[in-house]
Amino acid sequence: MGSTDSITFIFFNAFLANNFVLAMFLGLCPFLGVSGKLNTAVPMGLATSFVMLVSSVCAYFLNELLVAFNIEYLRLISYIVVIASAVQLVEMTLKKLSPALFRALGIYLPLITTNCAILGLALFQTFKEYNFMQSLAYALGAGAGFILALLLMAGLRERLDLAKLPSVTQGAALSLILGGLLSLAFMGFAGLGAE
Amino acid sequence: MSLIKQDDRITVDTFLEGIWRENPVFVMMLGMCPVLAVTNSAVNALAMGLATAFVLVASSLLVSLFRNLIPSEVRIATYIVIISTFVTIVDYTMQALSQEVYNALGAFIQLIVVNCIILGRAEACASRNKPLKSMVNAAGMGLGFTLALLCLGVVREILGSGSLFGLPLFGEQFQPWVVMVLPPGGFLVLGGWLLFFEWLKTRKQSLAEGVTHG
Numbered sequence: 001m002g003s004t005d006s007i008t009f010i011f012f013n014a015f016l017a018n019n020f021v022l023a024m025f026l027g028l029c030p031f032l033g034v035s036g037k038l039n040t041a042v043p044m045g046l047a048t049s050f051v052m053l054v055s056s057v058c059a060y061f062l063n064e065l066l067v068a069f070n071i072e073y074l075r076l077i078s079y080i081v082v083i084a085s086a087v088q089l090v091e092m093t094l095k096k097l098s099p100a101l102f103r104a105l106g107i108y109l110p111l112i113t114t115n116c117a118i119l120g121l122a123l124f125q126t127f128k129e130y131n132f133m134q135s136l137a138y139a140l141g142a143g144a145g146f147i148l149a150l151l152l153m154a155g156l157r158e159r160l161d162l163a164k165l166p167s168v169t170q171g172a173a174l175s176l177i178l179g180g181l182l183s184l185a186f187m188g189f190a191g192l193g194a195e
Numbered sequence: 196m197s198l199i200k201q202d203d204r205i206t207v208d209t210f211l212e213g214i215w216r217e218n219p220v221f222v223m224m225l226g227m228c229p230v231l232a233v234t235n236s237a238v239n240a241l242a243m244g245l246a247t248a249f250v251l252v253a254s255s256l257l258v259s260l261f262r263n264l265i266p267s268e269v270r271i272a273t274y275i276v277i278i279s280t281f282v283t284i285v286d287y288t289m290q291a292l293s294q295e296v297y298n299a300l301g302a303f304i305q306l307i308v309v310n311c312i313i314l315g316r317a318e319a320c321a322s323r324n325k326p327l328k329s330m331v332n333a334a335g336m337g338l339g340f341t342l343a344l345l346c347l348g349v350v351r352e353i354l355g356s357g358s359l360f361g362l363p364l365f366g367e368q369f370q371p372w373v374v375m376v377l378p379p380g381g382f383l384v385l386g387g388w389l390l391f392f393e394w395l396k397t398r399k400q401s402l403a404e405g406v407t408h409g
Binding site for chain 2: 022026028029073080081084113114116119167174176177181183187
């Protein structure tokens with residue numbers, strides 16, 4: 001096993017050096033949509049990370065099955081069904097535990113299904129042929145990276161609400177430019193060991 | 196089915212709204228992930244745009260044909276299965292046509308499944324309209340998406356590698372602005388385009404106000 005296969009390396013690679021949001025452009029919809037306030041960004045990040053973990057584990061075993069039966073062309077369809085079920089699970093749990101939070105997240109909660117970070121994670125771990133522990137580390141790293149990006153963005157945007165801005169820059173354009181600057185900063189982590 | 200009678204006529208607007216007034220990328224901000232990820236060169240942007248447009252048109256047709264058969268409780272799941280079937284087709288076709296482009300786009304071909312534009316069209320248009328109208332509308336949306344990708348791809352390739360569709364534009368001494376083909380460039384160029392459109396809109400509004408007041 002080389003140094004690039006070690007579990008800590010995979011974790012930090014997905015967490016910082018190849019951050020899912022800022023370096024690989026996965027999961028931008030919630031990144032731009034829910035990052036307006038810190039108190040919705042945190043639960044959204046946690047919910048997404050949980051779905052990532054569940055679907056990563058399911059995808060690992062599912063892939064073993066698909067390979068065993070020689071039906072890899074069904075991979076995409078079966079992964080998406082697993083993810084949709086995991087999201088449904090989170091939605092039901094959250095509705096039971098915290099109805100207020102459930103309402104605050106609104107449409108973005110069912111939309112976790114179409115969050116490309118989750119399908120991306122499942123596909124990448126298959127392409128890279130990670131074993132079970134490696135997949136787990138990859139999912140944890142990606143989830144932590146997603147929360148980190150969401151938190152940074154929400155913090156910045158809360159501060160910017162108080163700033164005086166020209167009217168043209170309000171809305172999505174400003175968020176994108178902020179994202180660009182964050183992404184520039186994250187490129188500094190590339191020295192930790194990109195692929 | 197809703198009680199309001201649907202407008203079955205296909206107008207020029209059915210096609211054009213996806214390109215300009217409801218452009219999926221610049222106006223509705225949908226499907227941002229591939230927009231930023233694969234537009235580091237114009238060729239990649241074009242390939243991705245066409246692949247998405249194909250899936251969009253084909254799945255709109257199928258959803259529209261089956262719109263009265265699909266129970267509304269499981270419609271989203273049905274749409275996703277339809278979409279992922281077409282994406283699998285595109286995935287294998289792309290691999291057969293050009294291994295180079297396929298490698299450059301990587302997992303983003305398969306990630307077309309979770310592109311919100313396609314699911315959004317299936318839900319908002321194809322499930323309520325006749326097949327032909329949905330296809331025309333989807334084609335407009337697909338074209339609008341491709342154009343938006345090209346807008347980004349062209350700017351990023353010219354600035355970042357000093358070429359267009361792989362052909363060098365400037366002389367030997369050109370220093371490429373490398374950050375433009377790296378991830379931050381995607382965010383910054385799209386932010387720039389949005390600022391530009393916002394500026395156009397404000398300018399048009401203030402001109403219109405000037406006319407009414409003057």
